[in-house]
Amino acid sequence: MQEEVDIVRIPEDQLRILRNVLGERIYFFYSDKLQVEPVGGSYVFWSNGFALALSTITQAPGKLRTYINISADYRTCPREASTYYEFEINVSNAPLWQEGSLQFGKLSSLKIFSDPILMIEIYQNCNKAGERGRLHDCAMVFYSQSSKYMLQARQELVGGVNIMLNDALIETRIKELKLRHTLV
Template sequence: MREEMDVVKISDEQLRVLRTVLGERIYFFYADRLQVEEAGGSFLFWASGFALAMSTINSVPGKFRTYINISADYRLCSQDATTYYEFEVNVSSAPLWQEGALQFSKLSSLRVFSDPILMIEIYQNCNSTGEKTVLHDCAMVFYAHGKKIMLQARQELIGGVDIILDEHLIESQTKKLKLRCTLV
């Protein structure tokens, strides 16, 4: 089956990093340049990549935040499709790949102060037969008590990620996608 052959799985190492998010609180989304766009009565926040500043429930003094960096880069596909999108996920001691950007106030931030993350879902695009472009790993939904946060690949921007906080917009977006992985 062509669709299954084209599935690009998120790596075990990236899944391990995402599992560390479970039970933690997202304090901020850091971006090199956070931008806002209106979308169907809701607002999208987007940038070329995000870092989630995390805090554990039982924080160790002196080690308050961990940064999970997420971007969505396109790759060329060896099959007849042209490109696909996949998440890059890593952990570091500083937001994004710009180690010094925070000290020089070159980062934008979106304050979230979420409840602990209970579950993460990873979605891929469902292609119609005959489409030339294949999109994979193009959305993640983080679930907290009574709140959802969605990160989605921004197809027109290499590395670009949308962050969606509006629950109705999240529901409409996930209806078009295929659930591929659930972390609890």
């Protein structure tokens, strides 16, 4: 079996984008179609790609809001017939501008208004040796002073991401995953 680090490493340019989130406030989740479904006594919001809208703590006059666009796309392992999921992360001045999937005036949004983000954990799990099918799962947990938010790949939808706001549900999900990076 190939080395796990060969296929779970998030590129340095994308980690740099996530580091810029630290100390910032998550303002909204924007999506073209943000949906909600009940899961184990709680709710999961999900979409096929979305943007985190960030507002800086010291917002300068005339400064544009920053959008961190995140989707979870599958890849095929070069040496195996399995697939795995990894995040695609980019930054722009508009929600999902580079993917061209959203049009202004037709956005769904989920208000967050969090405290500044103190830490981000990135999880990417691996199946046991010999298992086929989905090889990796990916998730991110954003921690603020008063709450946490989890983004997790939605395996049945290429590019899809689940958004979890319930602490108990987040704790249940991260028990199954392996921590890969911590940004503080």
